[in-house]
């Protein structure tokens with residue numbers, strides 16, 4: 048009996064201790080919630096109350112690939128600058144470009160939610176303020192006008208291959224329907240493989256995905272989601288433990304493949320005018336320091352991955368969206384055909400330089416990027432400890448703030464008929480109905496010292512691909528289910544995931 052009483056009193060004291068811990072835990076979170084809602088320096092910014100208290104809504108949206116959709120809806124409801132998490136704001140006004148991205152001294156990139164590089168060396172995308180300027184100085188030579196002119200010689204065969212593969216695919220498929228998204232991904236990946244490694248992934252040739260490329264993008268997606276869980280230490284630890292093995296299993300082969308390709312390319316010497324041409328004599332075997340003007344071998348490898356990732360899928364998505372929007376509107380498609388088919392005497396005349404005059408092609412690409420920017424996430428930066436003013440708002444130190452490009456580009460504060468595909472708004476002598484467009488807000492390649500290094504190469508490649516397609520083929524949007532609202536309701540982890548776009552392709556008799 049005594050033993051039983053002892054057990055009873057031990058278990059009731061255990062229950063009492065557990066209950067007290069639970070009450071204290073809840074109390075702690077209640078106090079935090081009240082603080083974040085009422086007294087936190089960000090409490091003056093509008094946004095959902097749950098988002099002000101916890102990062103759960105934003106993290107859940109990231110997990111589902113819908114963070115852009117979530118932040119867009121918050122902007123729609125609460126205005127141009129909103130609180131999307133307890134210490135995180137997003138903004139959609141043009142002043143943000145000047146105040147956040149081109150401001151000197153630089154506002155630092157937020158790193159907590161970024162995918163960490165496979166070989167632990169930081170690339171342009173992830174390097175901090177000490178390493179980034181050194182890397183950028185070296186790599187920017189690979190993106191000068193002269194470099195791009197020389198690279199064109201290497202890229203030209205891929206344009207030819209694209210045309211022949213699309214033609215062959217159309218001939219073989221019922222209804223001449225080809226998945227345009229796949230072909231655009233293949234050419235942009237092959238080009239990036241060639242310029243980064245000196246050899247392509249042979250996707251166009253083999254008409255087959257490459258396992259390394261697939262693993263790389265999967266790894267990036269998991270890395271992005273896992274990094275976003277860092278505000279929830281327990282969950283972060285559980286997910287990391289579960290995926291650690293899986294992640295490690297992928298990370299090793301990805302890192303080995305790229306190291307091997309870099310070594311093979313380096314063995315060819317500096318002559319080939321690709322990206323490595325500008326790095327090969329700058330490789331130092333010792334660790335680079337702040338004063339060092341070189342790159343380590345690991346940095347060359349990690350930058351090759353960054354360039355392949357940024358330089359392939361993004362133009363691929365823009366090309367596919369451009370074709371999708373254009374084919375929905377016969378009058379736009381006709382104007383595009385008129386421009387391309389009357390500007391050249393032969394297909395051989397279509398190149399980087401000659402396509403700079405194609406104003407309508409450029410207008411289509413810009414309008415597609417406005418409506419469907421390939422990387423719809425906000426470009427997160429973190430304010431210095433002393434705080435910072437953005438568009439007249441005082442933002443306290445250590446706040447994450449980013450331009451939500453998707454919301455900015457698609458809102459009626461910034462554009463007339465914001466959801467309509469109207470390339471005309473980008474023409475130099477555009478109609479007065481677009482005079483209220485806030486064109487400054489449209490910076491699809493970001494701004495300042497961390498803007499897109501590949502902007503000119505990306506535009507040149509996209510112009511030629513569109514021109515070569517229109518020169519060679521008549522295109523029609525297939526009535527396939529996936530083509531309906533192709534750009535709506537997509538999932539994005541850093542960039543949109545792949546989705547097929549079926550296009551009926553008829554070779555033109557006149558093309559030669």
Ligand code: HEM
Pocket residue numbers: 171172183353354357358359361362365416421422426427491492493496497498499500501502504505
């Ligand atoms: C339609 C095509 C493209 C779009 C819309 C695009 C967009 C962007 C944006 C918005 C950023 C800024 C990211 C940030 O601040 O976090 C960026 C950075 C970058 N992009 Fe692009 N990009 C495109 C094509 C390319 C191409 C073709 C390449 C390479 C060949 C490239 C390489 C890079 C790199 C390396 C960075 C990081 C630059 C740095 O931090 O110094 N991108 N891009």
